[in-house]
Amino acid sequence: MKVVKFGGxxxxxxxxxxxxxxxxxxxVDRKVVVVSAPGKRFQDDIKVTDLLLQYAQAxxxxxxxxxxxxxxxxxxxxxxDYFQMPHEHLTQIDAQIDHLSQKHYRSFDxxxxxxxxxxxxxxxxxxxxxxxxxxxxxxxxxxxxxxxxVNDRPLSASLESSSYQKIAQLDLSTSERLIIPGFFxxxxxxDIATFSRGGSDITGAIMARGLNxxxxxxxxxxxxxxxxxxxxxxNPLPIHHMSYDEMRELSYAGFAVFHDEAIIPAIQGGIHINxxxxxxxxxxxxxxxxxxxxxxxxxxxxxxxxxxxxxxYLHRYLLNREVxxxxxxxxxxxxxxxxxxxxxxxxxxxxxIFDKSLLVQEQIDGMIADITEEIKPDTxxxxxxxxxxxxxxxxxxxxxxxxxxxxxxxxxQGISLQMVNQGASEISIMLGIQPDLSDKAVSAxxxxxxxx
Amino acid sequence: MKVVKFGGxxxxxxxxxxxxxxxxxxxVDRKVVVVSAPGKRFQDDIKVTDLLLQYAQAxxxxxxxxxxxxxxxxxxxxxxDYFQMPHEHLTQIDAQIDHLSQKHYRSFDxxxxxxxxxxxxxxxxxxxxxxxxxxxxxxxxxxxxxxxxVNDRPLSASLESSSYQKIAQLDLSTSERLIIPGFFxxxxxxDIATFSRGGSDITGAIMARGLNxxxxxxxxxxxxxxxxxxxxxxNPLPIHHMSYDEMRELSYAGFAVFHDEAIIPAIQGGIHINxxxxxxxxxxxxxxxxxxxxxxxxxxxxxxxxxxxxxxYLHRYLLNREVxxxxxxxxxxxxxxxxxxxxxxxxxxxxxIFDKSLLVQEQIDGMIADITEEIKPDTxxxxxxxxxxxxxxxxxxxxxxxxxxxxxxxxxQGISLQMVNQGASEISIMLGIQPDLSDKAVSAxxxxxxxx
Numbered sequence: 001m002k003v004v005k006f007g008g009x010x011x012x013x014x015x016x017x018x019x020x021x022x023x024x025x026x027x028v029d030r031k032v033v034v035v036s037a038p039g040k041r042f043q044d045d046i047k048v049t050d051l052l053l054q055y056a057q058a059x060x061x062x063x064x065x066x067x068x069x070x071x072x073x074x075x076x077x078x079x080x081d082y083f084q085m086p087h088e089h090l091t092q093i094d095a096q097i098d099h100l101s102q103k104h105y106r107s108f109d110x111x112x113x114x115x116x117x118x119x120x121x122x123x124x125x126x127x128x129x130x131x132x133x134x135x136x137x138x139x140x141x142x143x144x145x146x147x148x149x150v151n152d153r154p155l156s157a158s159l160e161s162s163s164y165q166k167i168a169q170l171d172l173s174t175s176e177r178l179i180i181p182g183f184f185x186x187x188x189x190x191d192i193a194t195f196s197r198g199g200s201d202i203t204g205a206i207m208a209r210g211l212n213x214x215x216x217x218x219x220x221x222x223x224x225x226x227x228x229x230x231x232x233x234x235n236p237l238p239i240h241h242m243s244y245d246e247m248r249e250l251s252y253a254g255f256a257v258f259h260d261e262a263i264i265p266a267i268q269g270g271i272h273i274n275x276x277x278x279x280x281x282x283x284x285x286x287x288x289x290x291x292x293x294x295x296x297x298x299x300x301x302x303x304x305x306x307x308x309x310x311x312x313y314l315h316r317y318l319l320n321r322e323v324x325x326x327x328x329x330x331x332x333x334x335x336x337x338x339x340x341x342x343x344x345x346x347x348x349x350x351x352x353i354f355d356k357s358l359l360v361q362e363q364i365d366g367m368i369a370d371i372t373e374e375i376k377p378d379t380x381x382x383x384x385x386x387x388x389x390x391x392x393x394x395x396x397x398x399x400x401x402x403x404x405x406x407x408x409x410x411x412x413q414g415i416s417l418q419m420v421n422q423g424a425s426e427i428s429i430m431l432g433i434q435p436d437l438s439d440k441a442v443s444a445x446x447x448x449x450x451x452x
Numbered sequence: 453m454k455v456v457k458f459g460g461x462x463x464x465x466x467x468x469x470x471x472x473x474x475x476x477x478x479x480v481d482r483k484v485v486v487v488s489a490p491g492k493r494f495q496d497d498i499k500v501t502d503l504l505l506q507y508a509q510a511x512x513x514x515x516x517x518x519x520x521x522x523x524x525x526x527x528x529x530x531x532x533d534y535f536q537m538p539h540e541h542l543t544q545i546d547a548q549i550d551h552l553s554q555k556h557y558r559s560f561d562x563x564x565x566x567x568x569x570x571x572x573x574x575x576x577x578x579x580x581x582x583x584x585x586x587x588x589x590x591x592x593x594x595x596x597x598x599x600x601x602v603n604d605r606p607l608s609a610s611l612e613s614s615s616y617q618k619i620a621q622l623d624l625s626t627s628e629r630l631i632i633p634g635f636f637x638x639x640x641x642x643d644i645a646t647f648s649r650g651g652s653d654i655t656g657a658i659m660a661r662g663l664n665x666x667x668x669x670x671x672x673x674x675x676x677x678x679x680x681x682x683x684x685x686x687n688p689l690p691i692h693h694m695s696y697d698e699m700r701e702l703s704y705a706g707f708a709v710f711h712d713e714a715i716i717p718a719i720q721g722g723i724h725i726n727x728x729x730x731x732x733x734x735x736x737x738x739x740x741x742x743x744x745x746x747x748x749x750x751x752x753x754x755x756x757x758x759x760x761x762x763x764x765y766l767h768r769y770l771l772n773r774e775v776x777x778x779x780x781x782x783x784x785x786x787x788x789x790x791x792x793x794x795x796x797x798x799x800x801x802x803x804x805i806f807d808k809s810l811l812v813q814e815q816i817d818g819m820i821a822d823i824t825e826e827i828k829p830d831t832x833x834x835x836x837x838x839x840x841x842x843x844x845x846x847x848x849x850x851x852x853x854x855x856x857x858x859x860x861x862x863x864x865q866g867i868s869l870q871m872v873n874q875g876a877s878e879i880s881i882m883l884g885i886q887p888d889l890s891d892k893a894v895s896a897x898x899x900x901x902x903x904x
Binding site: 214226233252259264318324326327330340341342347350401403404405407411417425426 | 619699706715716719776779786791792793794795796797799800802833846855859862863873876881882
């Protein structure tokens, strides 16, 4: 039995959904289907989830919602019309869209969660009907009935581990395919709470683990995960096999194909993941498997980079003599509700690296003011733009010379680094670099490591 | 005016003290003399400070002190006898040694501090008399009268900054040399408190800053600070000039010639330091100066290594998603009164590096038990032996390729690293390595960087 998950682009319109139908219909093992909300049909299109969030905001602001409601309905209508579905099905979906703004919510965050989740919720309902209509019996399964119980964080929920027992009881003996909306679950009080954005991957992984699937097929719009960002290197090498840990580290630094949190249920259940292309379903794609099942011929599996960081540099003489010094800094961070990513230290120096997408200016200002006041550093520098490059490979674990191979091409090209962090992770090397040098550095490393 | 400081080996016996006398006598600018306790006269000799600490322990344990008292007295007698000093001077010194065990102390730590400080205290008294006896008028100055006020940590005191005003008032207009014992000061309540071991360097730096000396000459038993430990590389290159910051980083990782805390008063006062050899006083030695006054021709100034570390490795999936995670670990460390040195982190990995000389087994066990219980890591490894190599050079600040030059010889020789930490400090690269590979790595780097 396979759990299959389709992303937003694969479900953006009728043409795409027909491909999805054919993929599922071609293999009886594709029993459990997790679906995203309809995504972009073309470059500047808007995802249904984003339309729903606009609708949520208009509801909060009490401004006119007529136009946005119409736009959302239109997306589902277009799909139904493509398959010439009877209009009674659309009436139900329309009613649910209208009703969203009438319900009572525990907070604005729960409101936003419920609106956003309806992208998947309604799509799963519609898709079950479309598939049945096309001659492949399918049944919509509400995550509530599947047993997806989550904690009380409305917009970044985590699964309660008790859910797996419930999921395991799902009846798979029927002839119908089971269509489950991704991205959300229900709290103990019955409220909808979503995983973080892109969280349908997580639902798929949870279902695969809970049902102990033979394979979790994750269909997206690329034929493989590539060893490097194709926007930096054209026609990069595909990765055929990689380990869970490699995927996780690459996701962290910008590989967005597969949601990094979705790897955890797969690890826990030992579930094999296969990333595949909806538009080229016969391509082998990328397998993500336990580390013991990976045989690499190269030290490096992939190179990821991300510009989403910022850094704070501190220098104070005899800093390392002071017990509780870092504790004091972390307490300041906590006071401003700031989380940090890394904290490399020298003797009298400390650099704190942040994910700037998680920070607002007020937090930055408050944190810097308090550190200046309470820590009295001799030097304090705020670097608003900071990039991280991760060079990842299970093969690096015991391989000598990996670092040399990576830094040599950089020095040859005169690219200087702001940070080198090797050894914290056994399978990766982390580089800190000025954002404007990042792509050049990635190219240099890729060309050294992957082309002989 | 120069402040000169002599280490324990330079004052170990009469022969050595005669050399010290000649050095001071040859330059009228050598006005303020800071002295250590008599050190080792030969390889297996015991330093007077260590004898005094044995005496302290015997006093605490209330065991027989007769023999140890005799041994301590003997060391001062031998010096006095060498110069055929009148015995009345020794009577005073003997009385002070006897009296030590009779006094009341605020705590055992204050007791130990007072006993240990008498190594310097009595030596300074004796030396002032010897110098005067030899025809160079000299006056003993008690740190209390010089104004060395310190905080309430009996065995690792820090100077109160108000001291500098008092020190500046010291009368330098007399014809006498001023002999000041190093290593200790007095608390506001009048108790003796010592700096950390080797702290006479600190007293010298404090006096040089307080008196705004033209130069702080630090006499020891080597003709220069070498670019690498002479026990690893025979006849290494001497360092002629280096910056304060370079010295500080090299001290941290094992360069023991100059106490790392002693650099701070020098920095604050912009005092030039000259490390010189008592047995070869005409050699230029090593100058330690402000960074702006250093002109390097090589990227690397020195390579230091130290085996005094231990490390704890933690792995837990989604570790970096958890706000306050490191805070929780640091609170556990604080609970066990454990301070740490560095904490490099990966995505789901964290390594915490400790100075094992500051840890006892009970603390390690307690900390590991609490981390296991409260953090529940997927993997936890304790590495009881961990070495750090520091490659230090002001010239590395903006130099591309320094890292390549350093790691290439290691990979050529098949030496693998446990950690590479570059960028936290602007003038150094820190490597973590298994202790048994450390010397080999240092040799490989030295040969690459210093020999063309």
